[in-house]
Amino acid sequence: MKIKPKVGVVSCSGECCGLGTLSRVATRLVLEDVRPDTVTLCLPLFLAGDSGEREFAQRFPTIPVDGCHRQCAKKAIEKYSGPTAADVDVEALLEEWGEEPPASRRVLDEAGVELAGRVAEEIARRIDWVQGESDA
Amino acid sequence: MAEDYLSVTVDKFQLRVRRGLRYTRDDVWVQEAGESYRVGVTDLAQRMGGDIVFVDYSGYGALRAGQPLATYETIKAVLDVKAPFDCEVKAFNEALGGRPELINEDPYGLGWVAEVATAGPVSGLLSDRQYFDHMKAKAEAETRKLKGADDD
Amino acid sequence: MTERVLVIPCSGIGKPFGSIGRDATLRVVDELRPDKAETNCLSLLVMGDEEATRQVNGSVCIAVDGCPLECARKNIEMAGGRVAAHMRVMDLLREHRGLKPREVTFLDEDGEKLSAILAERIAAKVDELTEGQR
Numbered sequence A: 001m002k003i004k005p006k007v008g009v010v011s012c013s014g015e016c017c018g019l020g021t022l023s024r025v026a027t028r029l030v031l032e033d034v035r036p037d038t039v040t041l042c043l044p045l046f047l048a049g050d051s052g053e054r055e056f057a058q059r060f061p062t063i064p065v066d067g068c069h070r071q072c073a074k075k076a077i078e079k080y081s082g083p084t085a086a087d088v089d090v091e092a093l094l095e096e097w098g099e100e101p102p103a104s105r106r107v108l109d110e111a112g113v114e115l116a117g118r119v120a121e122e123i124a125r126r127i128d129w130v131q132g133e134s135d136a
Numbered sequence B: 001m002a003e004d005y006l007s008v009t010v011d012k013f014q015l016r017v018r019r020g021l022r023y024t025r026d027d028v029w030v031q032e033a034g035e036s037y038r039v040g041v042t043d044l045a046q047r048m049g050g051d052i053v054f055v056d057y058s059g060y061g062a063l064r065a066g067q068p069l070a071t072y073e074t075i076k077a078v079l080d081v082k083a084p085f086d087c088e089v090k091a092f093n094e095a096l097g098g099r100p101e102l103i104n105e106d107p108y109g110l111g112w113v114a115e116v117a118t119a120g121p122v123s124g125l126l127s128d129r130q131y132f133d134h135m136k137a138k139a140e141a142e143t144r145k146l147k148g149a150d151d152d
Numbered sequence C: 001m002t003e004r005v006l007v008i009p010c011s012g013i014g015k016p017f018g019s020i021g022r023d024a025t026l027r028v029v030d031e032l033r034p035d036k037a038e039t040n041c042l043s044l045l046v047m048g049d050e051e052a053t054r055q056v057n058g059s060v061c062i063a064v065d066g067c068p069l070e071c072a073r074k075n076i077e078m079a080g081g082r083v084a085a086h087m088r089v090m091d092l093l094r095e096h097r098g099l100k101p102r103e104v105t106f107l108d109e110d111g112e113k114l115s116a117i118l119a120e121r122i123a124a125k126v127d128e129l130t131e132g133q134r
Helices: A018-034 A043-048 A053-059 A072-080 A090-097 A110-130 B043-049 B128-147 C016-032 C042-046 C050-057 C071-078 C089-095 C109-131
Strands: A008-011 A039-041 A062-066 B005-010 B013-018 B028-033 B036-041 B052-057 B061-063 B068-074 B078-082 B087-092 B114-117 C005-009 C061-065 C083-088
Touching (some): A008 A043, A039 A053, A062 A072, A072 C042, A090 A110, B013 B043, B013 B128, B036 B043, B036 B078, B036 B087, C005 C016, C005 C109, C016 C061, C042 C050, C042 C071, C061 C071, C061 C109, C071 C083, C083 C109
Parallel strands (some): A008 A039, C061 C083
Antiparallel strands (some): B052 B068, B068 B078
């Protein structure tokens, strides 16, 4: 029987732009649908420090999902818990795909939701790699 | 203090069982308080239920074991606090009216639910260790169910 | 010139309350009071981003928390900000017992209703705080 390690995923909170909303929705889609056995860590709880989020990230591989180049989730994990297992930079992904960020930061339209689904698949690929299920 | 509790970590959540109390399989704790008993819900119960928004009481008077002496409402569900044995409700924690989240924040302390009295013997309760084993199995089963990870 | 009020939600990702607070905040800063209120990422603040720190030091803040864990209020205060008003989604839920928001990723009908109510409350608080600055 192959034992897969638990994996944590932390999204940036991303109020400042549509990329943050995309990160948040993509992370939720991973939890709800794409890889439901992941553990979603809450960044505000992680920063506040009085819950199990930091301890989980110290013990298990954790993947930050950042909307933009400022990489709040990645930096928080590295500061309070340790090195990240793999990273997702949503801004870089969109550039690679030739896609524009969502116009609205509050509500994703149909195209935005579809884009979130593609980002969720990218997150899932990183999870599979961390768990030894596939190549990077 | 940490030594006052038995604890286990399931996923990112630490679940605690306070030493020295007795318990039911319905996730209720019982503490002797002079002539009566103080009753509340366990850490597991509050964690599984989620953030508590309302607490409603069934009223004073006699109850059979298993009947609800109070209900608490979260956005997920309305859940019962079941009487641990045949008893009579003597008091309710009035602080929960304005701050039901006390049950989430301090389930074994400030989040107590009611005080009850009984004329008969108190039996059938679990020790802290027995409840801990029960709680651990229940938490792990619930986690597996939620994640659909039974794929052996 | 009056400074804009900084409205910062917790944006907790595990519960509907975090999504509701976030949605309400964005309604306020993008639609209801775009000339009087703004927001920024809580994490930028806590991680010491220079621009975010300057912004929070120069503004009055409204912390919008989903639940009693109060991550927004705690983190703003840890970053040296002044919380002039504090709102909790759960408190609003107690005033509207019939509403049962359950979804986190995309708000359901009850979540949208609560968000709209909360947004009006935040907007009124923004008006009060900016009036006080005149």
